[in-house]
Structure formats: C-alpha cells, structure tokens
Amino acid sequence: MEILKWGMLAFLVLPVPFVLGMIPVKYMDRAQKTPAMTYLCGCFLSFAVFETVAVPFILLEKSFTALAVAYTVIIGVLFIYALSGIRQALASYRGWFRDFCSEPVYVKARWAAAFALIGAQMLYAVCFEYYDGDDSYYIAMSVLTDTFDTMYLRDAYSGYISQLDTRHAFSPAPIYQTWLSRLSGIAPAAVAHTMLAAVWLLLMYCVFSQIGARLLDKEKRNYRPVFMILIAVWFAFGNISLYTTETFAMTRTWQGKGLMAGIVLPALLLCFLNLAADGINKGIMALLVCVILSAVFATSVSFMLIPTVSGLAAVLIGLKNKDIKISVMILAACIPCILLGGLYLVMS
Amino acid sequence: MIQTIGAVFEDIVLYNGKSILFLLFLAALVFLWSVEKNKGVRTVLLYLPAAEAAIFVCPLYAWVGMKIDKAIYYRVFWALPAGVLVCYALVTLMARMDTFKGRIAVFVMALAVICLNGRLVYTNSLHFRASNAYHIPSQVIDVAEALKLDNYKPIAVLPAELLPFFRQYSGDVFTPYGRNVIEPQWHFENELYDAMEGNPNEYDAAEVARCARDEHCVYVVLSSAKQINGSMEEQNYFLLNFVQGYCIYMDYNYYEVLKDQNLLDADVIERGNAAAEMK
Numbered sequence: 001m002e003i004l005k006w007g008m009l010a011f012l013v014l015p016v017p018f019v020l021g022m023i024p025v026k027y028m029d030r031a032q033k034t035p036a037m038t039y040l041c042g043c044f045l046s047f048a049v050f051e052t053v054a055v056p057f058i059l060l061e062k063s064f065t066a067l068a069v070a071y072t073v074i075i076g077v078l079f080i081y082a083l084s085g086i087r088q089a090l091a092s093y094r095g096w097f098r099d100f101c102s103e104p105v106y107v108k109a110r111w112a113a114a115f116a117l118i119g120a121q122m123l124y125a126v127c128f129e130y131y132d133g134d135d136s137y138y139i140a141m142s143v144l145t146d147t148f149d150t151m152y153l154r155d156a157y158s159g160y161i162s163q164l165d166t167r168h169a170f171s172p173a174p175i176y177q178t179w180l181s182r183l184s185g186i187a188p189a190a191v192a193h194t195m196l197a198a199v200w201l202l203l204m205y206c207v208f209s210q211i212g213a214r215l216l217d218k219e220k221r222n223y224r225p226v227f228m229i230l231i232a233v234w235f236a237f238g239n240i241s242l243y244t245t246e247t248f249a250m251t252r253t254w255q256g257k258g259l260m261a262g263i264v265l266p267a268l269l270l271c272f273l274n275l276a277a278d279g280i281n282k283g284i285m286a287l288l289v290c291v292i293l294s295a296v297f298a299t300s301v302s303f304m305l306i307p308t309v310s311g312l313a314a315v316l317i318g319l320k321n322k323d324i325k326i327s328v329m330i331l332a333a334c335i336p337c338i339l340l341g342g343l344y345l346v347m348s
Numbered sequence: 349m350i351q352t353i354g355a356v357f358e359d360i361v362l363y364n365g366k367s368i369l370f371l372l373f374l375a376a377l378v379f380l381w382s383v384e385k386n387k388g389v390r391t392v393l394l395y396l397p398a399a400e401a402a403i404f405v406c407p408l409y410a411w412v413g414m415k416i417d418k419a420i421y422y423r424v425f426w427a428l429p430a431g432v433l434v435c436y437a438l439v440t441l442m443a444r445m446d447t448f449k450g451r452i453a454v455f456v457m458a459l460a461v462i463c464l465n466g467r468l469v470y471t472n473s474l475h476f477r478a479s480n481a482y483h484i485p486s487q488v489i490d491v492a493e494a495l496k497l498d499n500y501k502p503i504a505v506l507p508a509e510l511l512p513f514f515r516q517y518s519g520d521v522f523t524p525y526g527r528n529v530i531e532p533q534w535h536f537e538n539e540l541y542d543a544m545e546g547n548p549n550e551y552d553a554a555e556v557a558r559c560a561r562d563e564h565c566v567y568v569v570l571s572s573a574k575q576i577n578g579s580m581e582e583q584n585y586f587l588l589n590f591v592q593g594y595c596i597y598m599d600y601n602y603y604e605v606l607k608d609q610n611l612l613d614a615d616v617i618e619r620g621n622a623a624a625e626m627k
Contacts, residue, residue: 143518148519157528251474
C-alpha cells in the first residue's frame with residue numbers, strides 16, 4: 001500500500017509535469033524541444049495554474065477540498081489535452097536524442113560526471129534531514145490545511161483558529177504540497193522533505209541545463225556538461241552565508257523561498273536569454289508568464305523583485321532587438337504579478 | 349538616506365560572508381564584458397545584472413524595499429545570477445585555451461576557486477542522517493501518536509525541543525504556542541512557556557499545572573531529563589504514558605469530563621481508571 005502511495009506521488013511530480021510541459025514546448029524552436037525543457041515547462045505550468053486557481057479560493061475562505069477538486073479537474077483536462085499530442089512531442093525529441101548519441105565519448109563521460117554529481121545531491125537530500133525553523137510554519141500550514149480543510153485560517157504554531165493570513169495567502173506553495181499529499185496519501189512533511197527536496201533539485205538542474213544549452217551552442221557545445229559540473233559544485237559549495245541563493249536552494253529546496261532562489265529566478269533568466277536571442281516566441285512567452293506566476297506562487301518577495309527585473313529586461317531586450325513589441329510583451333507578462341501585488345498591498 | 353545606504357552595505361557584507369563572492373561576480377562580469385561577442389548574451393548576462401545591481405544598491409529603491417520588509421531586503425540579490433555568470437566565465441576561459449593541458453589547468457583552477465571561496469553545504473551542522481521519511485525526530489512522532497485521540501483534538505503543552513517539529517507531523521493536537529515562542533527576536537511571551545522552560549534543570553509542578561490549566565491543556569508533556577519539584581499527581585494529573593524520554597501527564601479534571609462525553613479512546617480510559625485505583 002505504502003509503495004502505491006509513493007508511486008502516486010512520484011507520478012504527480014514527474015510524469016504529470018512532463019506531459020503538461022508538452023503544451024508550451026510545442027510552440028518552441030527545435031533547439032528548445034528537449035526533455036529537460038519539457039519537464040521544467042510542465043512544472044511551471046502546474047505552479048502557475050495552481051496560483052491562479054488557489055488564490056481566489058483562499059481569499060474567499062473556501063475549503064481546501066473544493067480547491068483540490070477544481071485544480072485536479074483542470075490539471076486532468078490539461079493532461080489529457082497534452083497526451084493527445086504525445087506522439088508528435090516524442091518525435092520532436094528524436095533530433096535531441098540523435099545529437100546526444102552522436103556526442104564524442106569524452107563529452108558523454110563529462111555528462112556522466114555531471115549526472116553523478118546531481119544524482120549524489122538528490123540522494124543526499126533524501127537520506128539526510130536539515131533542520132530549518134521555517135518548516136514549522138510552511139509544513140505546519142500544509143498539515144493544518146489537510147487536517148482542518150481550511151487554508152491560512154489557522155495559526156500554524158498553535159493550530160487555533162485565526163484570521164486569514166494575508167501575508168502568505170498569495171503564495172500557496174504549502175497548499176500545493178497539501179494537494180500532493182491529499183492525492184497521494186503521503187504526509188506533507190514526507191512530501192516536502194523526501195520527495196520535493198530531491199525532485200525540485202532535479203528541476204533546478206533542468207533549468208541550468210537549458211541555460212547552459214542557450215549559452216554554449218555551436219563550437220562551445222561540448223562544454224555544456226562542464227558548465228553543469230561547475231554549477232553543481234557551485235551550489236554544493238554555496239553555503240557561504242545564511243542568505244545566499246545557493247544556501248536557500250540546497251537547504252530549503254521544498255520551501256517557496258528555496259524555489260524562488262534556486263529555480264524561479266534562473267528560469268526567468270532562461271526566458272530572457274531566449275527572448276533576447278530569438279525574439280518573441282509563443283512557447284517562451286507562455287513559459288515567461290508561467291514563471292512569473294510561479295514566482296508569486298513561491299514567495300511574496302516576487303511582488304517587488306519580478307516587476308523590477310522584468311522591467312529592466314524589457315527595456316534592455318527591447319533596445320537590443322530594436323523592437324518595442326518585445327518590451328511590451330515582457331511587461332504585459334508581469335501584469336498578473338502586479339495585480340496580485342496590488343491586491344496584496346490592499347489586503348495587508 | 350545614509351541609514352539606508354548603510355543597511356544595504358550591511359546586507360551585502362552579510363550576504364557575502366567571509367567569501368569573495370561579489371569579487372568573483374565582478375571579475376566574471378568584467379571578463380565577459382571584454383570577451384563575449386553574442387549581443388543577446390551580453391544583454392541578459394552582463395547589462396541586465398549590472399543594471400539590477402545598480403538598482404538594488406540605489407538608496408531610493410532600497411528605502412522602498414526596506415519599508416516593506418527590512419529583514420528580507422537581501423533577497424533582491426538572488427536576482428543577480430552570480431553562479432551562472434562565474435561558471436560561464438570559467439567555461440569561456442577554458443574554451444579559449446589552445447591546449448588540452450591549458451583547459452585542464454583552467455578546470456582545476458575553477459574547481460579550486462569555487463571550493464575555496466565557498467563552504468560545502470553538507471558540512472553544515474544542521475544536517476543529520478534522516479531516521480524517517482518525514483525528516484523529523486522519531487520522538488516527536490511517538491509523542492504525537494501518544495497524544496492523539498480519535499474523537500477529540502486536545503490541547504497539549506510540550507517541551508521546547510519538540511515545538512519546531514510537532515506541527516509538521518500532527519494537526520490533531522493543539523498547542524498553546526509553537527516555534528514562535530522560541531525565537532527571541534519575535535518577542536513572544538507566555539507564562540506557561542516560562543513555567544516549562546524558565547529553569548533548565550527542574551519543573552515546578554504546581555506552577556506548570558496552574559499555567560497549563562489557564563491555557564486549557566488536557567496534556568502536559570515533561571522531559572524526563574529534568575527534575576520535578578513536587579509531583580504532577582499532587583496537582584491532580586496522572587501519568588498517561590512514558591514515550592522516548594517524555595512523561596505524558598493528563599489532567600484528571602479533563603479526563604473526567606471527556607470520559608463522560610465518550611470522547612476518550614479505550615486505552616486512555618483504561619490507564620485513567622488504573623491511575624484512579626492507585627490513587
């Protein structure tokens with residue numbers, strides 16, 4: 001029975017996002033049609049949909065069960081829609097697979113080293129626990145949501161009834177973990193500490209692998225695995241203070257803050273790299289919107305950070321491409337974040 | 349404004365720790381500025397971080413950011429892609445080497461710089477081998493299971509060391525306070541917490557019982573590592589269970605009320621009756 005529960009959880013965090021990712025990837029260039037890009041697109045799509053669906057339910061103080069049903073139905077419909085194009089999507093990976101197989105042996109050896117480093121980090125995340133005080137809010141909120149079927153209406157520390165916690169209500173990453181827990185039957189603490197700690201590390205390295213692929217093309221292509229090795233070592237040795245991106249990404253991978261630092265912001269960089277290189281692309285624009293909504297899903301810091309970074313990127317990429325349309329599109333992608341930020345300020 | 353500039357500088361120093369992170373970031377920026385030809389990469393990887401850095405240290409922006417939440421302003425530095433920039437600069441340098449030996453030398457130097465500059469995240473003293481899938485101490489799980497009732501959600505007061513983990517496992521038991529009381533910077537005060545933790549070596553049974561009743565606690569969980577001045581039995585409590593070094597006492601008054609309302613589990617009633625007989 002327990003193995004079935006873990007199997008269900010693994011299904012929800014691995015194949016489901018992968019299949020969902022085929023929707024935006026369909027509109028991307030051939031170079032972007034890779035399994036890593038598909039997986040990361042699917043993860044960001046599922047976070048963005050959760051943010052969009054969950055916030056109204058939370059603010060209207062509806063039950064978690066109602067949210068879980070609504071989100072499951074939407075994800076189910078998207079999953080079936082994505083499945084209808086699976087043959088076409090899998091065919092598009094043939095080019096990527098052929099390229100990978102035709103790599104020289106020494107490049108394959110470099111990839112093997114990169115995979116080994118990343119695999120070791122994932123294994124460590126599963127086998128070792130890390131004490132972080134903030135879990136007693138985030139995971140506690142997940143547990144209380146599951147127990148009482150309410151969202152942000154209980155004090156995470158005592159369990160007593162409280163007013164709606166508007167500070168956290170706009171960033172429902174813990175509620176998403178409750179959804180994973182409810183559907184799989186695995187407790188929220190185990191979902192976060194054993195499954196997401198490893199799987200979101202994989203997601204993080206998927207994002208960096210796509211950044212590496214974007215930066216190192218043509219004659220520098222063979223250095224992609226070297227870039228990944230250096231990134232993996234950089235993160236492993238990134239604990240230079242309590243405050244760095246790397247500390248948050250490696251020790252609090254499952255928390256919204258860790259998600260923001262290690263995954264969402266690099267994914268934003270990936271979107272900008274693609275937009276600067278290729279101009280407007282439907283698939284990348286869809287990913288950008290999902291990444292921006294995922295930033296809000298992760299943490300309320302996004303209300304200040306995302307418009308700033310996106311605004312600067314819009315100006316710079318617009319100037320580089322000599323195209324005001326791309327600037328407008330990037331700024332337009334920020335509108336959901338700005339609207340939610342405005343509502344956050346009003347409610348706080 | 350000068351205060352804001354000082355606070356930003358303080359954030360940078362704290363973020364940087366004892367490393368040369370910002371120096372590496374600047375070195376990578378300067379190096380790539382001089383060698384990177386791709387305009388798209390230059391825009392996103394050089395001009396954008398440079399513009400971000402200028403905005404983040406700008407006193408007006410920082411003032412607004414710190415007005416919202418001063419304690420977390422440092423998080424804006426997450427947007428600077430230091431890792432990508434440094435690793436890409438190192439790979440670019442490696443690719444520019446003409447010989448195999450040169451490339452190997454750059455790679456080894458790159459690893460050395462990253463390792464010497466940083467600190468291995470796994471040597472952090474807060475990492476432990478996990479004893480279960482929850483990644484929380486097993487005594488928390490055992491205590492939570494012992495406190496759980498099938499038909500009622502009781503209030504229990506717990507020793508401080510269990511507080512950060514307890515709610516991560518169970519929502520079935522209320523607590524008068526949680527991890528919020530442990531963090532001194534949050535200035536949360538509670539008389540019951542003072543009674544429980546004020547003396548590191550001893551509990552004052554009368555004081556703990558009085559404060560626990562004020563907070564409507566059904567259970568009082570005491571660490572067996574500490575002495576008890578007086579006894580909980582004298583305060584009309586009985587020992588319900590002893591779990592992994594923790595004594596779980598139940599308030600006899602609540603026991604009677606909950607028993608009358610058929611809200612207690614059979615094993616709790618059995619132990620309560622046995623305690624009453626011994627009394």
